[in-house]
Amino acid sequence: MQLIIEHLSKKYPNGVLALDDVSLTIPNGMYGLLGQNGAGKSTLMRTLATLQDADSGTAMLDNLDILNQKDAVRRVLGYLPQEFGVYPKVSATDLLDHFAILKGVTNSRERSELVTALLHRVNLYDVRKKAVSSYSGGMKQRFGIAQALIGNPKLIIVDEPTAGLDPGERNRFYNLLSEIGENVIVILSTHIVQDVMELCNNMAIIHKGKVLYSGSPLDSVAALKGKIWEKSITKSELPTYQQQYNIISNKLVAGKPLVHIFSETEPGNEFQPAQPDLEDVFFSTIEKSNFVAA
Missing domain, CATH: 3.40.50.300 (P-loop containing nucleotide triphosphate hydrolases)
Structure with missing residues (x-):
């Protein structure tokens, strides 16, 4: 597939x-x-x-x-959108049953077995009779996966x-x-x-x-090895460093900005080599795109 x-x-x-x-x-x-x-x-x-x-x-x-x-x-197709609404006061069992009918599962016994299996799979069987609207955020997302799995989607x-x-x-x-x-x-x-x-x-x-x-995420991280450098600076120094270096990200660590920069060669100025991660890949890729567009 x-x-x-x-x-x-x-x-x-x-x-x-x-x-x-x-x-x-x-x-x-x-x-x-x-x-x-x-x-x-x-x-x-x-x-x-x-x-x-x-x-x-x-x-x-x-x-x-x-x-x-x-x-x-x-x-x-199975689809779990970023936000989805549910009918108030309708239980997980009844709502999944309704979705299964919409998906074309017309045999009531087959539908009941399917709903039970899905609720077990997403670990919601014990709360199957509760209204989905009363679920926590994580429980609603697991219910969303259950409805997305109806019909054995590809x-x-x-x-x-x-x-x-x-x-x-x-x-x-x-x-x-x-x-x-x-x-x-x-x-x-x-x-x-x-x-x-x-x-x-x-x-x-x-x-x-x-x-x-x-x-591959792993390949993208490996390609940045030796090209990401980090340094802890004061907040007042940040504007100067932004002008002098290609800063791809900064985050507060112990109240001070820890900046990551992209550089093919050692930048000096007490920057230390950093172990790259996917966040560095993400920010450096976007930064490079913005620089090319400018």
């Missing part, structure tokens, strides 16, 4: 070019789509989920034309799934996604680099509608 996207573009009526000639090849497994808010991730996800049209380009799920065979695609799209979850819920969600991603295509759209590093064998970085990088 492969998802092949070629030259996909989308411009909104307000003039925003949300997708700019996007081409990607996405294999089976977990695939991370990494980008800042407004980068075009959600536009791409909604297009692949058949919720909106592209202006040009193609997207093929094996022999299925996503842009032109929407009904057929929806039969093999393509699952999850948009910003761990935003707002506490560490325990995030770990449970990681484990669930990893299990699901063993046999189908799972596209994880997020701005959280840790999600991609921990879950995905392949990824893309998207910025201002353009794909800036596609490949």
Whole structure:
């Protein structure tokens, strides 16, 4: 199973070019789509989920034309949007049953067995009779995965799934996604680099509608070895360092900015070599793109 996207573009009526000639090849497994808010991730996800049209380009799920065979695609699609509403006072069992009917599972016994199996799989069986509207954020996300799994989908799209979850819920969600991603295509759209590093064998970085990088997270980190340098400075020094160096990120450590810079050679001035991570890849890739655009 492969998802092949070629030259996909989308411009909104307000003039925003949300997708700019996007081409990607996405294999089976977990695939991370990494980008800042407004980068075009959600536009791409909604297009692949058949919720909106592209202006040009193609997207093929094996022999299925996503842009032109929407009904057929929806039969093999599972989708967990960034935000989804639920009916008030409706239990998890009843709501999943309703979704299963919409997916075409008409046999009541088969539907009951399916709902029970899904609730066990996402560890919500013990609270199956409670209203989904009363669930915590993490429980709602696990319920969202359960509804996305109805019909044994070949393509699952999850948009910003761990935003707002506490560490325990995030770990449970990681484990669930990893299990699901063993046999189908799972596209994880997020701005959280840790999600991609921990879950995905392949990824893309998207910025201002353009794909800036596609490949392995581990390979992208390895390519930065010896090129990331760090130094702890005072807050008052930060503007000067921003003028003198290619700072890709800074964060407060013990109340002082710890700056990371990109440099092919040793920058001197007491900068120390830093072990690169995916956050460095993300910020340096975007910084390079902004510099080229300027």
